[in-house]
Amino acid sequence: MTDTPAKPRGRRPGRADTRGSICRAALSLFSTLGYDKVSLRAIARAADVDPALIHHYFASKSDLFAETVLDLPLDADRLVAEVLAGPRDRIGPAAVAAFLAAYDGPDGGRERFTAMLRSAVADDIPQRPLSEFMSKEVFGAIAEQLGRSDFKLRGQLAVSLVLGMALSRYVLRLPALTSADDTVLIESLGRAMQELLVEDW
Template sequence: MTAPRGRGRRPGGVDTRAAIISAARGQFAAKGYDKASIRGIAREAGVDPALVHHYFAGKAQLFAETMEVSLDPVAIVGRVFAGDPARLGWRVVETFLLVWDAPERRQTLAALLRSSMTSDEGARVLREFLSREVFGRIAAATGVPDPELRGSLAGAQMLGLAVMRYILKVPALVDVPPEVIVERLGPVLQAHLVDTPATEG
């Protein structure tokens, strides 16, 4: 005998996926990234948590969907680590520029960044997401001391670049080829995320 479906539960389909994204957007806005849960999002959408996992690899990917950005944060972090650790800082910058320079994402990412600068709620959600899923995850995986500080410094560097290149559109940064930015900022990110500064004495 098949167990009856829970009250309010809906079957899979296009509308269900949209309902999950809508519920997630509301949960992230109300609770922030850290406190929103797959279980709570599923309850809000009227589906089983397993169905959320069927459509989305995890909370990070679901959050990206709520931003209407076609990217996978897990794949992005994986790309950063796929290579020589001595060049990790360069790959962080290169990957960041690849994500932002894509025409289909640039406008949406710029709008998200603008909203984070004018809305406390928007700033909190973006901050928690970047700290937990991107820069914090990279810093923690490299085994450096003070990973939260180092991840935050790396995030500050990259978001500062985003503001100057994509929001304020400073000509010197807009016109320069991406590989020049990678070579200039790569060592800085490497120092934040991998290399421990030498101590004097």
């Protein structure tokens, strides 16, 4: 009579499609709960993997969100650092320029963003992860690093500015916005963005 090997307990440390399982679990949770309410531990539980494996594949929650929901190589930390590296009196225009560059980026960025905006008009669930991600990891982070105690409010106001423009330009296709040069948008919206992120109220 031979001994039967004991069945290992707990989650396996890895398997062939671990990364894919993490991405699918993250997409499902981000889409249903939003960005803020999803933790890396919750994603690990949903994917049935060790939480350490998420850090093996992704540097942060924002990186995981960018790849699974936006499906874009969007490095929020790098974007924030680049905006803050410029002159303080040009942070607003730089933030708008960074948004437009991400929207019109390579690998079909505009199509993915526009698809998410169209979905948000018909269903409020996909809207929350996108707006929460941008307000917390991009615009809110800029305001926070500038020392603004109300950075959460400033970040959400900034998101309302750029997403309102994107919706009007790429989904509603308002003629003047559609034909406007990016430099015009950067300068005009940049003044409002400067007020939202930088200036004293």
